[in-house]
Each structure stands twice: as C-alpha cells, then as structure tokens.
Amino acid sequence: MTDTLPAQARIEELRREINQHNHNYHVLDAPSIPDAEYDRLFRELQALEAAHPEWVSADSPTQRVGAQALSAFGEVQHEVPMLSLGNGFSDEDLSDFDRRVSEGLNLPAGDLFSSATVQYSCEPKLDGLAVSLLYQDGVLVRGATRGDGSTGEDITSNVRTVRNIPLKLSGSGWPSVLEVRGEVYMPKAGFDALNERQLEQGGKTFANPRNAAAGSLRQLDPKITAQRPLEFCCYGLGLVQGGELAATHVAVLEQLKGWGMPISRELKLANGISECMAYYRDIGARRMQLAYDIDGVVFKVNNLEDQQQLGFRARTPHWALAQKFPAQEELTELLDVEFQVGRTGAVTPVARLKPVQVAGVTVSNATLHNMDEVARLGLMIGDTVIIRRAGDVIPQVMQVLLERRPADARAVHIPEQCPVCGSAVERTQLIKRSKGKATTSEGSVYRCVGRLSCQAQLKQAIIHYASRRALDIEGLGDKIVEQLVDEGLVRSPADLYSLQYDQVVGLEGFADLSTRNLLAAIAASKQPALARFIYALGIPDVGEETAKLLARALGSLSRIQQALPEVLTWLPDVGSEVAHEISHFFADAHNQEVIKALLERGVQLQEEGELHAEFAACASFAEFIDRLGIAHIAATGAQKLVDKYPSLEAVLELAQDWLSLSVFKGLNEKAKQSLREFFANPDNVARAQAIEAQLREFGMHWHSEQRVVSGLPLMGQTWVLTGTLEQMSRDQAKDKLESLGAKVAGSVSSKTTCVVAGPGAGSKLAKASQLGVAVMDEEQFLAALAGYGLN
Ligand code: IVH
Secondary structure, eight states: OTTTSOHHHHHHHHHHHHHHHHIIIIISSOOOSOHHHHHHHHHHHHHHHHHOGGGOOTTSGGGSSOOOOOSSOOEEEOSSOOOOOOEEOSHHHHHHHHHHHHHHTTOOOOOTTOSOOOEEEEEEEESSEEEEEEEETTEEEEEEEOTTSSEEEBOHHHHTTSTTSOSBOOSSOOOSEEEEEEEEEOOHHHHHHHHHHHHHTTOOOOSSHHHHHHHHHTOSSHHHHHTSOOEEEEEEEEEEESSOOOSBHHHHHHHHHHTTOOBOTTOEEEEHHHHHHHHHHHHHHTGGGSSSOEEEEEEEESBHHHHHHHOEETTEETTEEEEEOOOSEEEEEEEEEEEEEOTTOBEEEEEEEEEEEETTEEEEEEEOOSHHHHHHHTOEETOEEEEEOOTTSOOEEEEEOGGGOOTTOEEOOOOSBOTTTOOBEEEEEEEEEETTEEEEEEEEEEEETTGGGSHHHHHHHHHHHHSTTTTOOTTOOHHHHHHHHHTTSOSSGGGGGGOOHHHHHTSTTOOHHHHHHHHHHHHHTTSOBHHHHHHHTTOTTOOHHHHHHHHHHHOSHHHHHHOOHHHHTTSTTOOHHHHHHHHHHHHOHHHHHHHHHHHHTTOOOBOOOOOOHHHHSEEOHHHHHHHTTOTTOOHHHHHHHHHHOOSHHHHHHHHHOHHHHHHOOSSOHHHHHHHHHHHHSHHHHHHHHHHHHHHHHTTOEETTSOOOOSSSTTTTOEEEEESOOSSSOHHHHHHHHHHTTOEEESSOOTTOOEEEEOTTOOHHHHHHHHHTOEEEOHHHHHHHHHHTTOO
C-alpha cells in the first residue's frame, strides 16, 4: 500500500485510520485492532511525517506531545461562564429540586405518584477537573481550566496530550465554533500505577485521583502531562456558533459522541424523580466497581428549552442538581500512634484517631502499614489528617494538613523495645544483588526479636499453627489460645501436645466433652503432610504455595532445614529475600528447639523423602557463576568463562593460574582481576563449593557438563528442537541427541530437559521460559555436543 500511494495521500489515510482506532478505543470502548498493529500504523505515520515535515499538521495524531514547556499559563476569558452546581444530599433535597423545576415550568407538582413528570438526564459526577475545549471548524484550538468560572488558564498543550480528547472532530455537521465542556480525571488503576512509579522514583505521591489529575493537568511541561493516565468525559457545551444542535441534553451528547467526543457510558434518561432516585441508588451500589472515582450524580432537565426557561441563580443553574454521595474522606486528629506486634514479630504502627464518621461508619483506628509510610506521610502526633474509607476497605490515612499542625506536635518513633514483651526491636535488612554485587539495605519492617517468648507472637503463632490450612486443629480458636497462653499452659506449639485433661477442663467455656474433643483434635493433627507443617511453622514470607514448593522440591524436613539460601533461589518463585527468611528461620536456635520438641512429642511428618524435578532439571552453569556476585562478571562474562571452563573446578583452577588467566580472551582485565581476587578469598571458594555441592545433592546438574548415566549420557532426558539451526539440519541434531540417549520431542512440557532454540523460535521458546525449562542456543548446543566428543 505504501508503495502505491503517494506519501501525502498515505499520510492522510493513516491519520484517518488512526483517528478511527482512537475513537473505537476511547469513545466506543471497542478496540478494533491489536495494540501492536496500532503501533505499527503510528510508527509508519511518524516516519512519513519525519520525511515530509512540511505536511505535519497540528491535528495529526502524532502531534499530541511536542509543545515546549511554558514558564506560566496564559489567561482565558470564558465567554459563557463555567458554572457550578447546587448540591443535594438526601431524597428530600432531590424532591425539592424536582418541585422547584416543576413550578418553574408551570407543571403540576411531580410527586412520586404524579404523572406530570420532567425528564432528567442522569450522569455520574466525576471527581476530576472541569475543562473547556474549543473547536474551530472541527479542530481543537484551545483548552482551558475553569478557574473562577469567568477566567481560566490556557492549558492547550496539556489537554492535547489526553489520549481520548480528539484533536479533530470526526464526521460532519459540527458547528464552526464549538466549545465542549467536561471533566478531566484519572482512572483508579492509572492513579495506583502512577503513585507506585512516583514512589519508585522518589517523587511525591498524590493523595487521591483528583489531586493527581489536577497536578498533572497543571504541569508547565506537557511532556509530563503526557505520561499521566488522564481521561476526558464530556458533559455539556459552552459557546456554540453555526450548525444545528439537537433539542435535548442527552441528544446533544449523543451528537457529540458521533463527532468523536467521549461521553459517559452511564448516561441515562430518567422519567421523573423516582427514576432519578433509582439511578442514584444503582450507581451508588456500583461505585466501588467503577474504574474512576465519582462523588455523586448530576441530574439535568433534559429539554434544552426548559433549561433556558428555568435559567440561573448567581452561579448555579436552576435546571441541574449534583446529588452527592456520603463523603469517603473526612478530617480528624491523630491522637497517638501505637504499635502492634504481628505473628512474625513485625511491629506495625497503628493510628489512634479522634473518632469521626466516614461514609456512615465511625472510624477511630487506621493502619499505617510501616514506618516508611509514616515518613512518607510526614506524620506527627497531633496532626490533622485526611482519612479515607472507601467501601469495605480498611480506613487509611491519606494526607497530613501541614498548615494545621499544632506547635506541640510530636514525632513518631518506633519503640526500641517490644511493647508486649520488652525484647529488642530490630529493623529488617534486605539483601539485593545486582551487577555482580550484593548490597544490604534497610527494610521497611521492624521486628520484635522475642519470637515465642513474646506473648503477642506466641498467641498468633499458635493460632496460625492450628489454622485450617496449616495443621487444622478444630476447636482451637482465638479465645482458647488466649487463655492457654495467659495461663502459662502453652509456651510453644509443642506444648499443645502435652496438654492434660485437667488443665483444659478448668478453662472458661470448657466442660468434659469440649475438653475431650479438643484433646482429640490436637492428637489427630500429629501426622501432618510436610507442606502443611512447613506452612504451620509461620516462617516470614512463606505462604502455602512456597511451603508446598519446598516440600515437593526437597521431600524432607532435614533437607529444607539445611538448604542454603543461594540454593533455594534456584527454585522457581523463590527470591533472595524469601530464601534468606527460610534459612534464617531454620538457623535460629530457638526455632530448632521448637521443631525438635514438636517431633519429640509425637509429631510424625508425612515426608515423601524423594527429590522432585524442581532441582533435577539441568541448569545453566553460567548463571551459577553470575549469581556468585563476582564484581565485573555478569551474565555475558560468565557465559564466556564457562564456555571454555565448564565446571567449578576448572574455573577455580583458572582463577589461581596466572598464566592461563592472562591469555584467556573471554574476559577483560578488570573482570580477570576481580575473578582472581574473589577466589583468593577461601571463604568465597568454600561458599561456591558448598552451593554447588548442595545443588548436586538436590539433583541439579549443569547442561554444559558431561554426565554418564547408565551407559548413554543423556539417557532419560527429553529435548526439544525449535527455530532454525544454521550449522546442521534438525534431523542431524535429532540423530546426535538420540545417539547420546535423549528422546527428542515435538512439544515443550514440564518434563522437557532442555530446549535448543535457533532464530525464529516462537511459542515453544515462550512455553519453555514460562515453565522454567532450560534453553540453549545453537552455539551452546554445539559446545555441549563437543563436550560429548560429537561435532
Ligand atoms: S455539569 C452548569 N456534569 O462538577 C453545569 N458537572 O459543581 C455545569 N462535574 O465544575 C457542570 N461531573 O467539574 C456537570 N456530569 C457532570 C459532572 C460535572 C463532574 C463537576 C464539574 C463542575 C462541578 C460542578
């Protein structure tokens, strides 16, 4: 197509096509092509415009961003003032409004049972910013904020970056001057993503989507606005000259929609006030599920002549009403910050608030998550704060009002001692590896080191141990655990198994039968599956899935206890933090005692004992070297190194052999020096050997090494070939693999040992990486074959 059409015509065609896709996507909510195809069209247009800058026009879809940053916004006079709305809060307010409208239109009073009803349009009241968009002959020429209603700010470059605002109207018949009004807002998902990004980049976060939308639209640099997930929704008109418009509000909005303007999908027409009330209740019930924040519903008299007849008072029209929802945000005072101790010892700050009604519920506490959150909010005791409670969500402290901070406000400090047991409180450390370096940094969690000597941790540990997905001890609920711990009858989960009838029967709420039932339930829990037991131990960050994985991969408690953290990270989905939590847990003397006591008191684990496939797959030895964290040796360096030196012994030998290392071409000088220094340290040598030995003990082997298993080296393995091989045909590759004892299969599954992927490899390669199956390119494959004396 590109070849046959002259460039200018193709540019026009691309613009039309892209605008149509934008319209389908943003206005009709019906994407018509895949994103990749859209991107391709867009890039083609960009390329053509770059080659022909003389044909670039401001309304081209490529020209949304591009304007220079401003030093200040210009002023815009609104020829038709931008009004605000009268508010209603109750059914009564709504009936009053309807009565006033009926009177104004000389209709008989329209009560719920009357037939003389006014038609109202119903729209959500979006919580964003009012914006005016001026179209001249169908082209967007100006965007402005509402300002004080008469004078706003010129934000043309910024509104141009909002994806669903058409730069050019589609269709035909639009008035030559058309001022569209509506709300720019930020959908909730975009808001969350933006705040996350801001946090990562150390920028300031926004308290709510409205603030985020306002902050984004008031950027002097439109490039920043362009990165913000803003959307527009049209709800009315300002200045209009020339052209015919429909006679009702809803019909006008439909007309605008036809010209490419996004309007609310929730727009409805209501006959009379009872239908308005039904609309308000329905959307109120769905409020949380909507993709954007709304703070009420706007009802407008649908007939435009009637609107005119009703007119305005000061700055609010008589023909519209904003029926508000109960506020989700309120102001209150932070009376104190207390600290709660969780099951794993995490010490969490909790806000004690002056009780306040938020969306119909009295709120007096709110979680603050952790001390980083306290710092992010800049919170001090005595502050006035904004509390938000949305639906069933736990109340949250959103923002501090600094201007209201009292002189005697106090800083929030994490206690040095656990508020429950008095043990030390320590900050967790995070270990991060990147670019061959391991660095530790402060975590956001503080922990009481008291473990089970801390009553708070002990109670929750036992509740967790007995919970349904752990050892499932029926009848061992919170209240009983409280009593058992408070009475000193249980000091660790192991004590459950020594409880005597006489000790229990005297507790509150217990009689003969309930005591015997509880003791029987405890006794029945004595043969747990390994995965349940691991989960029941309550290792920080080890949920049910990780517990299952550990049990399946390692098969026995003793292997899990001994596993080195570096070895655990070779399991899918186990990151270095979780791996360290696990090994830290089992290295702890107190935890060892508890486990020993559990086993001594008759807990018999149902262990499979066998090693499963998790570690048995062949792995990349280069990755092993990479993960050792040797400075200046990352993935590529490691690969070059192991291509020539495919075992740990060989690498160790090389590191100590000055001559061989200096002639080795695969690494630069810095990397060589660093390799030499790393292995000059006997601790590093010992650690690398220990990790490697344990990986082998758990069944792992490197795909670069020779293995001799019962005769043929690849016996029992399944390989898959995909993509094009350049140095041999697939049949040849297959023959070679089979001669080594491997089976060659046509599709990838979790049983696949290794995939050899040449250029053009597609779904099989994707499947392999999804399943964590080892992959080699042809080069590596040839090297592996050479290792078996084949070439
Ligand atoms: S109509 C004369 N419709 O609410 C009528 N306003 O308090 C002018 N708003 O500044 C506004 N959603 O920012 C209208 N569907 C909607 C709205 C809406 C949100 C905002 C708008 C306006 C404020 C009025």
